[in-house]
Amino acid sequence: xxxxxxxxxxxxxxxxxxxxxxxxxxxxxxxxxxxxxxxxxxxxxxxxxxxxxxxxxxxxxxxxxxxxxxxxxxxxxxxxxxxxxxxxxxxxxxxxxxxxxxxxxxxxxxxxxxxxxxxxxxxxxxxxxxxxxxxxxxxxxxxxxxxxxxxxxxxxxxxxxxxxxxxxxxxxxxxxxxxxxxxxxxxxxxxxxxxxxxxxxxxxxxxxxxxxxxxxxxxxxxxxxxxxxxxxxxxxxxxxxxxxxxxxxxxxxxxxxxxxxxxxxxxxxxxxxxxxxxxxxxxxxxxxxxxxxxxxxxxxxxxxxxxxxxxxxxxxxxxxxxxxxxxxxxxxxxxxxxxxxxxxxxxxxxxxxxxxxxxxxxxxxxxxxxxxxxxxxxxxxxxxxxxxxxxxxxxxxxxx
Amino acid sequence: xxxxxxxxxxxxxxxxxxxxxxxxxxxxxxxxxxxxxxxxxxxxxxxxxxxxxxxxxxxxxxxxxxxxxxxxxxxxxxxxxxxxxxxxxxxxxxxxxxxxxxxxxxxxxxxxxxxxxxxxxxxxxxxxxxxxxxxxxxxxxxxxxxxxxxxxxxxxxxxxxxxxxxxxxxxxxxxxxxxxxxxxxxxxxxxxxxxxxxxxxxxxxxxxxxxxxxxxxxxxxxxxxxxxxxxxxxxxxxxxxxxxxxx
Numbered sequence: 001x002x003x004x005x006x007x008x009x010x011x012x013x014x015x016x017x018x019x020x021x022x023x024x025x026x027x028x029x030x031x032x033x034x035x036x037x038x039x040x041x042x043x044x045x046x047x048x049x050x051x052x053x054x055x056x057x058x059x060x061x062x063x064x065x066x067x068x069x070x071x072x073x074x075x076x077x078x079x080x081x082x083x084x085x086x087x088x089x090x091x092x093x094x095x096x097x098x099x100x101x102x103x104x105x106x107x108x109x110x111x112x113x114x115x116x117x118x119x120x121x122x123x124x125x126x127x128x129x130x131x132x133x134x135x136x137x138x139x140x141x142x143x144x145x146x147x148x149x150x151x152x153x154x155x156x157x158x159x160x161x162x163x164x165x166x167x168x169x170x171x172x173x174x175x176x177x178x179x180x181x182x183x184x185x186x187x188x189x190x191x192x193x194x195x196x197x198x199x200x201x202x203x204x205x206x207x208x209x210x211x212x213x214x215x216x217x218x219x220x221x222x223x224x225x226x227x228x229x230x231x232x233x234x235x236x237x238x239x240x241x242x243x244x245x246x247x248x249x250x251x252x253x254x255x256x257x258x259x260x261x262x263x264x265x266x267x268x269x270x271x272x273x274x275x276x277x278x279x280x281x282x283x284x285x286x287x288x289x290x291x292x293x294x295x296x297x298x299x300x301x302x303x304x305x306x307x308x309x310x311x312x313x314x315x316x317x318x319x320x321x322x323x324x325x326x327x328x329x330x331x332x333x334x335x336x337x338x339x340x341x342x343x344x345x346x347x348x349x350x351x352x353x354x355x356x357x358x359x360x361x362x363x364x365x366x367x368x369x370x371x372x373x374x375x376x377x378x379x380x381x382x383x384x385x386x387x388x389x390x391x392x393x394x395x396x397x398x399x400x
Numbered sequence: 401x402x403x404x405x406x407x408x409x410x411x412x413x414x415x416x417x418x419x420x421x422x423x424x425x426x427x428x429x430x431x432x433x434x435x436x437x438x439x440x441x442x443x444x445x446x447x448x449x450x451x452x453x454x455x456x457x458x459x460x461x462x463x464x465x466x467x468x469x470x471x472x473x474x475x476x477x478x479x480x481x482x483x484x485x486x487x488x489x490x491x492x493x494x495x496x497x498x499x500x501x502x503x504x505x506x507x508x509x510x511x512x513x514x515x516x517x518x519x520x521x522x523x524x525x526x527x528x529x530x531x532x533x534x535x536x537x538x539x540x541x542x543x544x545x546x547x548x549x550x551x552x553x554x555x556x557x558x559x560x561x562x563x564x565x566x567x568x569x570x571x572x573x574x575x576x577x578x579x580x581x582x583x584x585x586x587x588x589x590x591x592x593x594x595x596x597x598x599x600x601x602x603x604x605x606x607x608x609x610x611x612x613x614x615x616x617x618x619x620x621x622x623x624x625x626x627x628x629x630x631x632x633x634x635x636x637x638x639x640x641x642x643x644x645x646x647x
Contacts, residue, residue: 031539033589035601037614039629039637048430049422053631055614057603059545059587077603079612081631095632097610125610131437134610358599361543361591394627396616398589398601400543 032060032074033400040367040393042083042092046384050092052082053393068108076100084371086322087345087385093129098122104147116149120169138175139197145169160210166203173197198225213252220245230275232289243272243294260306260314268298276329280336288338295327304351312357316365320349332379345375345385361400368392434634436568440580441611444554445633446471447506447528448613449626449640452481453586454600455536455546456500456646461485463646465624470638471506476513479506483646489537497537502550505529511558520564528554534586546602548586555579582606588615596620619644 039053060074079097104118121144126137134140147167154160176197205218224241231237251264276293299322306316324345330338353367368391375385435442450467463483471477481504489498508526515524532550539545559575560566566573588602597620605612613633617626617640626640 031537031545033539033545033587035589035603035614037601037616037629039631043422048426051636053629053636055603055612055629055631057587059547077605077612079631097612358593359542359591361589362599362601396601398591400539400545400589 028064030062030064031400032058032062032072033398034058035399036395036397038393038395040083040369040391042389042391044084044092044384044389045387047092050082052092052095053079054081054083055079070106070108072102072104072106074100074102074104076102084373084389084391086324086347087373087375087377087383088324091129091383094126096124096126097134098124112153114151114153116147116151118147118149120145120147120167122169136175138177139173140175141171141173141197143169143171143201145201155210158211160208162206162208165205165207168203169201171197171199171201195225196227199223199227200225212254213250215250216248218245218247218249220247227274229273230277232275232291234277234287234289239273241272241274243270243274245270255308258308260308260316261304263301263303265302266300268300270294270296270298278336278338290329290338292328293326294329296324296329297327298322298324306353306355314355314357316351316353316355318349318351318353320347320351322347331376334378336379336381339376341376343375343377345373345377347371347373362396362398365395365397366393367395431634432568436571436573438634439576440554440556440578442634443526443556444528444552444580444611445613445628445630445635445638446475446477447530447552447554448604448615448630449628449638450477450479450481450506450642451504451530451550451552452483452502452642452644453532453534453548453550453602453604453615454588454590454617454619455498455534455544456483456485457598458489458498458538460646463644465504465642465644467506467640467642469641476509476511477506478509480504483534486533495537497535500534500536501532502534502548503529503531520560520566522559522561523557524559525555525557528552528580532584532586536590542592544590546586546588546590550584550586550604551582552584552606553579553581580609582609582611593618615640621646 035057037053037055039051041049041051043049055078057077058074060072063071065071077099079095081095082093084092100120100122102118102120104116106114106116108114122142124141125134126139127134145168147165149163149165152162154162177194178196200223201220203218203220205216207214207216222243227241228236229239229241245268247266247268249264249266251262253262272292272294274294276290278288278290301321302318304316304318306314308314326343329343331341331343333339349369349371351367351369353365355363355365357363371389371391373385373387377385380386450471452465456463462485465481465483466472467477467479471479481502484501485498486501487496487499490496506528511524511526514521530550530552532548534546534548536544536546556579557577560573583606585605585607586602588600590598590600593599597618600617602615603612604615611632614629615626616629617624619625622643622645624640624642624644626642628638628640630636630638
C-alpha cells in the first residue's frame with residue numbers, strides 16, 4: 001500500500017515537473033535536465049553507522065511542432081538509498097530504483113487554457129539489506145497508464161494557474177507472493193499466491209498556483225485485483241481490498257531580504273477496508289483481530305529556511321515533522337500485545353546546512369541532521385519505532 | 401565567515417544528543433564480506449574512477465587522461481585513456497552535436513608484483529578496458545549536456561598457493577576468477593565554474609547489471625578533481641584526481 005501511494009506521489013511529482021518545463025520561443029527543441037544527488041552517513045542510536053543516498057536524474061526534450069502543439073518526452077531515473085525512514089514504512093536498509101518514461105502532448109486551446117494528455121511507463125526495482133539481485137525484489141513493480149491534465153491561467157503576471165488532472169495506472173508486482181500462504185500450502189506446486197498486490201490506481205487532483213504560492217487537493221484510489229479482505233475469523237472474505245487517500249497540501253517559496261523560505265504542509269487521510277490478524281507466532285491458535293487496521297491521518301510539515309549571507313553562500317536550517325495517528329490500530333507493548341491506546345508515530349528532523357551556488361544552474365550543500373522518532377508502539381522486533389539518529393552528508397543539484 | 405559556519409555545523413553534529421557510536425570492527429567485517437561477495441564489483445568502481453566519460457572541450461580534437469588517485473595510487477592501476485573528436489558541434493550542419501570516441505585500458509601493477517614476489521599468491525591478474533562514444537550539445541552559451549554509451553569490461557583472477565590460503569570471515573579463500581561486463585548509458589551536464597574551469601555531473605547506468613554511479617567533477621587544463629558516488633558500492637564515495645591533456 002505504502003509503495004503504491006509513494007508511486008502515486010512520484011507520478012504527481014513528475015506531472016509537476018512536466019508542467020514546469022517550457023519552450024523557448026526561438027527554438028524548436030528545448031532540452032530539460034535536472035540532477036540532484038545526495039549522499040550521507042547515518043548514525044542511529046541503536047545499530048551501526050551506515051551510508052545511503054538519493055539520486056534523481058531527469059532528462060527530457062520539448063519539441064515545438066507548431067505554436068500551439070508541443071510534445072514533451074521525459075526519462076526519469078530515481079534511486080532511493082538507505083536512510084532513516086518514518087515508522088511503518090520500510091527498513092533503514094531497503095533501497096529502490098526506478099525508471100520512468102513519460103510522453104506528453106500539449107495543445108494550447110486558448111490564451112488561457114491548455115490540455116496535456118500523456119502516457120507513462122514505469123519500472124521500479126526494490127531490494128532489502130539482504131542485497132538480492134535487483135530483478136528479484138519481492139516488491140518490484142511495473143506500471144503503465146495515462147493522464148489528462150488541463151491548465152487554466154488566471155493571472156499571467158503572477159504566474160497564476162490552476163491544473164486539473166486525472167491519471168490512471170495499471171500496476172503489477174511480478175515477483176510478489178504471499179509467503180505465509182505458500183508455507184501453508186507447501187504441497188501445492190501451482191502458483192496460488194501471486195498477483196496479490198496487483199491493482200488499478202486512479203487519481204484526480206486540483207492544484208492552484210499563484211505568485212509562488214501553491215496548494216493541492218488530491219484524491220487517490222487503489223483497487224486491488226486479487227487481494228481480499230481478511231475477516232475476524234482469519235479467513236479471507238469475498239470483498240477485494242480498496243484503499244483511498246485524500247490529501248491536502250499548501251506551501252510557498254519566497255524571499256525577504258536575506259531570508260529564503262519554502263515551507264510546506266500536507267494533511268493526508270488514508271482509508272482501507274483491509275483488516276489485520278495478529279499472529280504472535282507460527283501456529284498461534286488465538287490470533288488477535290485488528291479491524292480497519294490501516295486507516296490513519298497524517299500531518300507532514302517542512303520548514304526550510306536559508307539565509308543568503310553572500311551572493312554565493314547561504315546558511316540554512318530546516319524543521320521537519322511527520323505525525324501519523326491511526327484511527328483504529330492499537331499500539332502494541334513490548335510483548336506484542338495490543339494495548340488500549342491507538343497507535344501514534346511522530347518523526348521530527350532538525351537540519352543545519354551550508355549552501356554554495358556554483359553558478360546559476362548548479363549548487364552544492366553540506367548538511368547535518370538530528371532526528372527523533374517516537375511512537376507509543378513498543379514492539380520493535382521487525383521495525384524501529386523509537387530511536388534517535390544523526391546524519392551528515394553532501395548534496396548537489398544541477399538543473400537546466 | 402566560512403570557517404565560522406563550518407565550526408558551527410561541526411559543533412551541531414558533535415554535540416547533538418543522539419547516543420550513537422560506531423563499531424568500526426563490525427563495519428570492517430561487513431565491508432570485507434561485501435568485497436568477498438562481489439570482488440569484481442569492488443574493483444570495477446575503481447575502473448569507473450579512471451574512465452574519461454566527459455566530452456572534449458569545444459575546439460579540441462583529441463585528449464589523454466591518466467587516473468592518479470585512487471587508481472594509480474594506492475591501488476596501482478596503471479592506466480591510460482584517450483578521447484578523439486569525430487565531429488565538432490555544428491560542423492556538418494547547425495545544431496549537429498559534437499561526437500567523441502572515448503576509451504581506455506588499465507592493468508594492476510600490484511597483481512604483477514604479487515605474482516612474482518609473494519609467498520602466498522600463486523597468480524594474479526587484474527585488468528580492464530572500456531570503449532564508448534559521447535555526444536554533446538550546447539543548450540546555452542554556458543551549459544552543455546552530454547549523452548553517451550560505453551562498454552566496460554573487467555577481469556579479476558587471484559589464486560593462492562596451496563597451504564597458504566587465507567581465512568576470511570571463517571571461510572578459506574583459495575582463489576577467485578571473476579569479471580564484470582556491461583553496457584552503460586551516460587547522461588550528464590557541464591557548466592563553467594570560472595574562466596577555463598568546468599563543473600559537471602553525470603549518471604552512468606549499466607543496462608544489464610543495474611550498476612550505477614554519479615560522477616561530480618571539477619576540471620581545468622591539466623587536472624580533474626572529482627567525487628564519484630557509488631550508492632550500492634562497497635566504498636560509496638571515491639575522491640578522484642586525474643591528469644589530462646587536450647589538444
